Amino acid sequence: MPHKRRVYFISDRTGLTVEALGSSLITQFDIVEFQRITLPFIDTVDKAREALAEVNQAHIDTGQRPLVFSSIVDDAVRAEINKANGLVLDVFERFIVPLESELGQKSLHLLGKSHSAGNVKDYNHRIEAINYTLSHDDGVTHRALDEADIILVGVSRSGKTPTCLYMAMQFGIKAANYPLIPEDLEANRIPPSLLPHKAKVWGLSITPDRLHQIRKERRPDSTYAALDNCRYEVAAAEKLMRQTGIPFLDSTTKSIEEIATHMLHEAHLVRRVY
Amino acid sequence: MPHKRRVYFISDRTGLTVEALGSSLITQFDIVEFQRITLPFIDTVDKAREALAEVNQAHIDTGQRPLVFSSIVDDAVRAEINKANGLVLDVFERFIVPLESELGQKSLHLLGKSHSAGNVKDYNHRIEAINYTLSHDDGVTHRALDEADIILVGVSRSGKTPTCLYMAMQFGIKAANYPLIPEDLEANRIPPSLLPHKAKVWGLSITPDRLHQIRKERRPDSTYAALDNCRYEVAAAEKLMRQTGIPFLDSTTKSIEEIATHMLHEAHLVRRVY
Known part of the structure; x- marks a missing residue:
């Protein structure tokens, strides 16, 4: 079995940014299979030497030059990583020089x-x-809905909770969510407590097939998970949202990041950066 | 009042990565005040022209060349953004060429x-x-703790909930958390239900001053928030964790990202990338 090509994300902090950047870039090379390793908090020359040894060992073990996406502020620490037997792409190094030149000052x-x-x-x-x-x-509560930045509605398991949590965590958005339950669908109206806040209500939809797939993992053989029921709920929810004038987004093929970003963008909400 | 220098994050997808990258880089220039704007989903030449017009208008309005951090896969779309009267740093452009050369194939x-x-x-x-x-x-529950990847303990408001949610959302980690309540502190032991899982129990601590500050925002003038009580709880919790052999981290000056990354790193848990 051939070894997968190794990709390292090396950072003097959490490594989250180089991990996201590098992961996104390597998906552009579908034919290559990668094994990803993140080394965070590489903030001394000693730690850099250990990381370097690991990268060079990976080169020997796999027979292929590893890719290294790094973000290292300290010149001496970065110099160690740059010695790796691999392709080292350091974001700090590549972007700080043009920034210093543009802003006319040295970086801190x-x-x-x-x-x-x-x-x-x-x-x-x-x-x-x-x-x-x-x-x-x-x-769970109708209190303080005037404080919400956004209120999501949708059938059970359409992705409301992860989307709301992501919006709060990533962007500092207060996001409430309400399930559209059979009672709402039959009456063809949103939960009455949401009416005064309709301007900030947004919907999530999903294909019946995907909903069926998700629900049956949690409750196999239930009416709740049955494809027919999923078809009914999705159709009824979409009809309700269309007639009530609630804009909605199909979550089926989107990541949590994409759904959250789309919604904020459409709702013209300001995203904070943490 | 002088205009703040404008920084744009322009992406054909969510913009999360260039936002994180650019935000981190500009904190290296403390003297400059920036106004940050993210333009996601710029995936057609028409949208790129609109974005370009906005960037160029910002140049006129502020009298300073905007900074543009971008991530655009399509060459024609990127070519529009590159026309901006500002410093354009595109991550795709700058990294994909060395990657193509290293991997010996064209990117998709x-x-x-x-x-x-x-x-x-x-x-x-x-x-x-x-x-x-x-x-x-x-x-809230003692069930299925054997499924947890990690279990956090700490006094109320030491940062357990946001840390756990972040670990789940960002890294796919199943993270339970238990408050160390006065009863635990007096008995000088962790909640008994955690004993069989001690190897995956990690602690969060915090300085009494910061805890006092956080708690008094929620319950002003309470014993719970009083500085003396915070001092007692933190000292007792740290003593308990030391004696029980539970490694702990001080959350006081750390971001949620940093706490979560530190804990996973120390606990040798594999972080997934989504």
Whole structure:
């Protein structure tokens, strides 16, 4: 069995950004199978040497030059990683020089300035959004809906909860969600408590096949999961949303990130960056 | 009042990656104040022209060349953005060429290959982790703890819930959490139901001052929030964790991303990439 080509994400902080960047770039090379490894908190020359040894060992083990996506602020630490027997693409190195030139000043070369850990106001706003969203999941309360930035509706298992949590966590959005239950579908109306807030109500839909697939994993052989029932619920929910003038998005082939970003974009909500 | 320098994050998909990358890079220039704008889903030449007009207008309005961090796969769309009166740094353009050369093949130049929207198995794993984490928040159940990848303990408001949710959402980790309540602190032991799972129990701590600040926002003038009580709880919780051999992390000056990444790293848990 041939070894998969190794891809390293090496960062002096969490590695989240190089991981996202590198992962996205390597999907452009479908024919190659990769094994991904993230090495976070590589912030000293000693740790860089250990990382370097691991990368070089991977080269020997797999017989292929590893790819290394890195983000290292310190020049001495980065110099170690740059010695790797592989292709090293460092985002800091490649972008900081044109930025320094454009802005006419040297960069601070300081660690740990991302994700606004130090900003108490931003942190509190984010935590408040997460708490609000948790306490307004699945229609558990009608209180304080005027505070919501957005309210999602949709049939059970259409993706409301993960989308709301992501919007809160990533963008600091207070996101409530309400299931469209059979009672709503029969009456062909949204939950009455949402009416005063209709301008910020958005819908999620899904194909009946995918809904069936998701529901049957949780409750096999139930009416709830039956394809016929999924067909009925989705059709009724879409009809309700169309007639009520609630814009909705099909979640079927979208990631949580894509659904959340689409909704905020359409709703013209400001996304914070943490 | 002088205009803030404008920074655009322009992407043919969600823009999350260029937003994270660019935001991190501009924090290296503390003296400059920036206004950040994200334009996602710029995937046609027409949309690129609109984005271009907005960037060029910002140049006129602010009197300063905007910075543009972009990620555009399509050459024609990217060519429009590259015409901007500003500094355009496109991650796709800058990284795909060395990758093509290293891998000895042309990139697919396909859109929407990130965040594994299309991979049902990955998607299900992620949703399952989120659901598990939600249903194991704040010690609400002792069931199925053997399924947890990690179990966090700490005093109320030490950051357990956001950390667990982030680990589930970002890395597909099943993360339970239990508050250390006064009863546990007095008895100087972890909740008994956690004993069989001690190897995966990790602690969060926080400085008493910060805990006091957080708690008093929620319950001003309460014993719960009083600085003396916060001092007692933190000291007792740290003593308990030290004596029980539970490794713990101080969350005070760390972002949710940093806490989550540190914990997974220390616990040697594999982080998935979505």
